[in-house]
Amino acid sequence: MACLVGDHRDVGAISSQTRHVHRGDAMTRERRASSEALALAAAFVGGACLSLQARFNGTLGEPLSEPLVAAIWSFGSGLALLVLALAVPSLRQGATRLVLSIRAGRLRWWECLGGVLGGAFVAVQTSAVALLGVAVFIVASVGGRALGGLLADHVGAGPKGRTPITPARALAGAFAVVGVGITVSGQHVPGGIAILPALAVIIAGVMTQFQQGLNGRVSARAGSSYATTLQNFLVGVIALVVFAGARVLLGFTQWQWPHDAPWWAWLGAPLGIAFIGLSAWATEHISVLVLGLMGIMGQLVAALVIDLLDPVAREGVDVRTVVGMVVTAAAAAVAARSGGRRATSDARS
Numbered sequence: 001m002a003c004l005v006g007d008h009r010d011v012g013a014i015s016s017q018t019r020h021v022h023r024g025d026a027m028t029r030e031r032r033a034s035s036e037a038l039a040l041a042a043a044f045v046g047g048a049c050l051s052l053q054a055r056f057n058g059t060l061g062e063p064l065s066e067p068l069v070a071a072i073w074s075f076g077s078g079l080a081l082l083v084l085a086l087a088v089p090s091l092r093q094g095a096t097r098l099v100l101s102i103r104a105g106r107l108r109w110w111e112c113l114g115g116v117l118g119g120a121f122v123a124v125q126t127s128a129v130a131l132l133g134v135a136v137f138i139v140a141s142v143g144g145r146a147l148g149g150l151l152a153d154h155v156g157a158g159p160k161g162r163t164p165i166t167p168a169r170a171l172a173g174a175f176a177v178v179g180v181g182i183t184v185s186g187q188h189v190p191g192g193i194a195i196l197p198a199l200a201v202i203i204a205g206v207m208t209q210f211q212q213g214l215n216g217r218v219s220a221r222a223g224s225s226y227a228t229t230l231q232n233f234l235v236g237v238i239a240l241v242v243f244a245g246a247r248v249l250l251g252f253t254q255w256q257w258p259h260d261a262p263w264w265a266w267l268g269a270p271l272g273i274a275f276i277g278l279s280a281w282a283t284e285h286i287s288v289l290v291l292g293l294m295g296i297m298g299q300l301v302a303a304l305v306i307d308l309l310d311p312v313a314r315e316g317v318d319v320r321t322v323v324g325m326v327v328t329a330a331a332a333a334v335a336a337r338s339g340g341r342r343a344t345s346d347a348r349s
Helices: 002-061 067-087 089-104 114-132 134-155 167-184 195-222 225-249 263-282 288-309 319-337
Strands: none
Touching: 002 067, 002 114, 002 134, 002 263, 002 288, 067 089, 067 114, 067 225, 067 263, 089 195, 089 225, 114 134, 114 195, 114 225, 114 263, 134 167, 134 195, 134 288, 134 319, 167 319, 195 225, 195 263, 195 288, 225 263, 263 288, 288 319
16 A cells, blocks of 8 residues: 555656656747747848948948948948947956957857958948949848858858758759849949849858858857957958058058048948847857848848838839849748758757
């Protein structure tokens, strides 16, 4: 009889523990779902910021003959804002943790090179927007980001680990490029067809996704998206100054101040800060591809609104622009349904 009572007690204890485990698993799933939902929203807002930044940086670069110089002004003003933010103790602590992570070897030096890729993107952005218009520029960058997301996830560039390139995901990337082709078809620029600057934007878009993957790694190890953004802008400014300085010394260009640019053109810097900070945090919770897809949605919506509100740019919005955006959005949906959130566990190797 005593044995039966003991058995019943053991069964009751096991059942209670099982309920606690299931309840804990459910709470973990809820927290994960909540974090992913917030990350998706952050990626969407970041994409919208990127569309606005493209317009502002393009306007900033119009008075200048050298895109690298315009990119330096944009990155440099953003870095100045981030340095001023070091006056906030909590943000300063995040920057300190980043430095300690590098010294301790928890963060490898090449993981901090995302700013170089970001600087290259801004340099392309400042010249391509004036040639292509905001809508075409955005769709071209969408194609590059879709391809870059596939590649970055495949090699495990982000903190979520590797996600192999499946036929569905590859097809989605191809559809994104088709969307670019539809949008730029028939449009011309002085001295050549629009596909040439569009290809440059596609390549820059690929680099942007690797930048986001690296930034996600930095943010995960430093525990601060602010610190990630600060080092990103710092590295980007250094790279741009080196490249532009070499061109100045070789006589290919001159150092210029964008004196004719309107005041609002300088708002590209804080928008860039928002984009990098939001993306760095979001990449800790979703894959690089899914980050890019939601950013694409934000870009498309914001870009179309920008062009429709501009009387001059509105004339360039025709059926091809809309069809190209729809095809690219469909590509994003296909990739998302193909399991963009699944990743292997070797992210932190």
